[in-house]
Amino acid sequence: MNLDNLEKVLEKEPKYRLKQAKDAVFKNFISDWSEATFFAKDLRDKLNKECPLKIEADVLVSKKPFGSAQGGGSVKARIKLRDGLMIETVLMRHIDNRNTVCVSSQVGCPLGCLFCATGKMGFKKNLTSDEIIEQVIFFNRYLKKITLSEAEGLFQRVTNVTYMGMGEPFLNYENVLKSIRILNDKEYFNIGARSISVSTAGIIEGIKKLSQEGLQINLAISLHAPNDKLRKELMPIDKKYPLEAVLKAVDDYINKTKRKVMFEYVLIKGVNDSDEQAMELAKIMNKKLYFVNLILYNATGIFKASDTKRVEGFKRVLGKEKINFSQRYRFGDDIQAACGQFATNTKSPQ
Ligand code: SAH
Ligand code: SF4
Numbered sequence: 001m002n003l004d005n006l007e008k009v010l011e012k013e014p015k016y017r018l019k020q021a022k023d024a025v026f027k028n029f030i031s032d033w034s035e036a037t038f039f040a041k042d043l044r045d046k047l048n049k050e051c052p053l054k055i056e057a058d059v060l061v062s063k064k065p066f067g068s069a070q071g072g073g074s075v076k077a078r079i080k081l082r083d084g085l086m087i088e089t090v091l092m093r094h095i096d097n098r099n100t101v102c103v104s105s106q107v108g109c110p111l112g113c114l115f116c117a118t119g120k121m122g123f124k125k126n127l128t129s130d131e132i133i134e135q136v137i138f139f140n141r142y143l144k145k146i147t148l149s150e151a152e153g154l155f156q157r158v159t160n161v162t163y164m165g166m167g168e169p170f171l172n173y174e175n176v177l178k179s180i181r182i183l184n185d186k187e188y189f190n191i192g193a194r195s196i197s198v199s200t201a202g203i204i205e206g207i208k209k210l211s212q213e214g215l216q217i218n219l220a221i222s223l224h225a226p227n228d229k230l231r232k233e234l235m236p237i238d239k240k241y242p243l244e245a246v247l248k249a250v251d252d253y254i255n256k257t258k259r260k261v262m263f264e265y266v267l268i269k270g271v272n273d274s275d276e277q278a279m280e281l282a283k284i285m286n287k288k289l290y291f292v293n294l295i296l297y298n299a300t301g302i303f304k305a306s307d308t309k310r311v312e313g314f315k316r317v318l319g320k321e322k323i324n325f326s327q328r329y330r331f332g333d334d335i336q337a338a339c340g341q342f343a344t345n346t347k348s349p350q
Pocket of ligand 1: 299
């Protein structure tokens with residue numbers, strides 16, 4: 001897809017034509033200009049040539065039943081960018097018609113967290129805001145195809161976006177924020193700020209900047225360890241941004257925005273899942289607008305997931321200490337689309 005020439009192609013047309021074209025792409029999610037029947041055939045052909053809409057991707061659908069407690073209904077797309085690099089993005093369909101897309105913000109990631117598949121790829125590049133948006137457009141088209149009801153012309157859309165795919169969003173701050181504003185734009189995607197979440201490994205400058213944007217989006221911090229000694233081992237970025245400094249930035253963010261902040265904690269067998277570590281975690285998470293999201297570890301090679309008994313034990317300690325917490329569903333682990341399993345090989349889509 002490439003809309004760089006859109007304004008140029010339509011420059012001799014009346015003004016409202018550009019709006020019509022944008023509506024077709026960003027509201028009605030056409031995948032070929034031939035669908036834009038309000039344009040003359042010549043113009044449609046020209047648009048197809050100069051502003052192609054095709055998004056090259058291959059798609060993998062989870063075999064788990066849609067709506068099941070195991071988090072079925074997830075779909076992974078591997079999108080080929082114009083420069084040939086590949087990114088992964090996932091759609092999670094919920095039974096209440098919510099559709100969440102987990103977008104990538106970088107190709108690879110420079111932060112190299114030990115437990116993360118993306119981290120192992122190294123860093124390739126920052127995505128442009130168009131490349132971020134393209135992932136949401138792709139799944140809007142997909143949803144349109146599978147849910148369009150002929151009678152009413154209605155179809156399901158992407159309702160929630162999480163920046164939890166490949167990459168560290170706050171190392172690509174400007175493009176990420178630009179994409180958020182576009183997704184939030186009432187004229188187009190109209191995705192509410194409260195339905196958009198950004199997850200960071202703890203880039204303090206990003207947390208500070210976000211607090212000044214006046215946006216009601218959700219912030220999540222990848223914590224994964226209750227102290228610097230362990231966190232440094234799992235997440236090298238902790239050396240630059242230690243826990244105390246990250247939590248201080250979060251407190252400032254909360255003071256300013258009055259928003260809740262989520263702390264993600266992946267439970268890794270024998271590494272960060274003991275009762276003592278739960279207690280240590282409870283001590284630093286004991287604040288009103290903090291809440292902890294426990295994540296089951298998804299296999300990427302080195303570590304193992306905590307077993308169910310240990311997860312229950314860990315939760316018991318947090319419960320006793322009156323910590324707000326929840327446990328995340330495992331979405332799409334059968335299609336390598338769960339958190340931290342995003343990594344692309346160099347194979348092109350068919
Ligand atoms: N770079 C950002 C956002 C992308 S990662 C960040 O780290 O926050 C999205 C979430 O998945 C993060 O909380 C990340 O720590 C977590 N994650 C990474 N690897 C994982 C794995 N193997 N299993 C489960 N969660 C993982
Ligand atoms: Fe990067 Fe996040 Fe993976 Fe760490 S967990 S390597 S910050 S994508």
